[in-house]
Amino acid sequence: MDDGNKSTQNTSINLSRPIRCIVKLGGAAITCKNELETINEGNLKEVSAQLRESMIMESSSGKVLGMDWSKRTGETDNSFAFDCFDDQQSLDSSPFIVVHGAGSFGHFQASKSSVHKGGLAQPLVKAGFVATRISVTKLNLEIVRALAKEGIPSIGMSPFSCGWSTSNRNIASTDLSVVAKAIDSGFVPVMHGDAVLDNILGCTILSGDVIIRHLAEHLKPEYVVFLTDVLGVYDRPPLEPNAVLLKEIAVREDGNWSVVKPTLENMNKQVETSVAAHDTTGGMQTKISEAAMIAKLGIDVYIVKAGTSHSLRAMSGELRDYIPDDWLGTVIRFLR
């Protein structure tokens, strides 16, 4: 796949510190996929806490310094412990970028109006574009708030507003300088799959996975973690009996990939996967392809279940040198 980013304007990417990790919060992991616009609160809270642990140096007092000072529906106590901030020498966190999928946000609106097919002149598509952006930015705000509550200096950044656009669904234009500046100022950009303008189709849907690949290509993180709702990539739909977790996949120069671990006889290289019917941006097959393209850049990719000890180990960078046998997940690596 050629993302046609020859015209991409990335003139001013000057990061003072390299990005440590780009984390994808999969829609399936943080929302209840079959309930319209419903967040999986428990998972999101756990994921946020793990992200904090992975990226923030311990505060001197050990307290979490919440950065969401907004009212919450149903909450009466809106007092904040501003005094705590005086204890802190700094709130340094290592550079992370968070990208999230849509899950039960956005997909309904997008598929009802076929936004991904383009055609902004049609009233239904135009309305669907507006409705999709409302839904995904609603989710983005909730995720930014959940992270901020855990003391992560999160900043919502919509690809549409950041000037991302496509040409026949391939990324045509992005201005990564805004993302880079936010990172250099010590913030954690929180991006998301979005409805964007397409200079051939009029509009389309830009998936979180494609965003991650583009960010990885241009910002060169040390590693990338995909948080999902299953342990990793399996050789067939994970709920089927005898489904085998693929622990290590090697990607070759030509882009082809093969399973390195476990070494099973007769294992079908063509991994069967499950794709939910309402997932307009593709399922596990797309994820492996995107992950393989990132791995080809020499960046290790971990696909792992959100909110487990395995995801914490992947996000904290513990697996970079050595992957212990008791770690459950899929690592995708470039075979040099």
Add this chain to the structure above:
Amino acid sequence: MDDGNKSTQNTSINLSRPIRCIVKLGGAAITCKNELETINEGNLKEVSAQLRESMIMESSSGKVLGMDWSKRTGETDNSFAFDCFDDQQSLDSSPFIVVHGAGSFGHFQASKSSVHKGGLAQPLVKAGFVATRISVTKLNLEIVRALAKEGIPSIGMSPFSCGWSTSNRNIASTDLSVVAKAIDSGFVPVMHGDAVLDNILGCTILSGDVIIRHLAEHLKPEYVVFLTDVLGVYDRPPLEPNAVLLKEIAVREDGNWSVVKPTLENMNKQVETSVAAHDTTGGMQTKISEAAMIAKLGIDVYIVKAGTSHSLRAMSGELRDYIPDDWLGTVIRFLR
């Protein structure tokens, strides 16, 4: 005031149609200013309906085609009349930009942490920056939804995400091409006062009024309307006895301004105004100065009470040639 925008990157502003109007939804008009993060629902609904009437050609069926298909707290009915869209030949609206203030959103967070003074290295300022952006984007989402519900193809665009930054509080960098592309695709950008990065101070607050002046300067709308919570500009705080509504203010080449109508003897040129103590971005005095700088560009500015027949007349463009005596509001014009 020099906004120092010599370094502003506005290389690709190619609007296919000129902007008709930039509308400022004043924080005082659309929120309950003394209640933390509370929207004035009635006012916002009325303002949204008037905006629709001002910018959208009547739909063939006369029906409002809602573009907010998201769940609302407390609402059980989330059915949408998708069929209606088939009736429509087009949803053309004349080019408008909406900019809103913060009112009871953002000000609390910003003033508690002095974000406007900068100093991102201080944990409280950094946290306040995050908290302020959460609060103002929360309001932005609600306003985008209110407009979309009225059939306005509204798109939330945060200045921070769009790459707006300042240098010692003056606008240093903006990329208006994203705004222009959204307008050319038939959308109504909804921007807002925001916390932004400042290359001298670290960060600051960029007010909605400064955003409007910048947009007016570069996108040259036919006219600008400020919706507020009083009838217009008075010669003293509006609640004082004998306060006189200034119906017409003329701005001269040198930037000085004078009251043309009414012609009162002994009227103090120095208009007294009320500035709410928690309004970190200035009150009516700032508004007049900003409005005068817009008027100097040859663009008429109307300051008018939101949700009245007077605001509808101003937004619809009815007053451009002739202002009838029964119109209540303040027009600020360049005296050639």
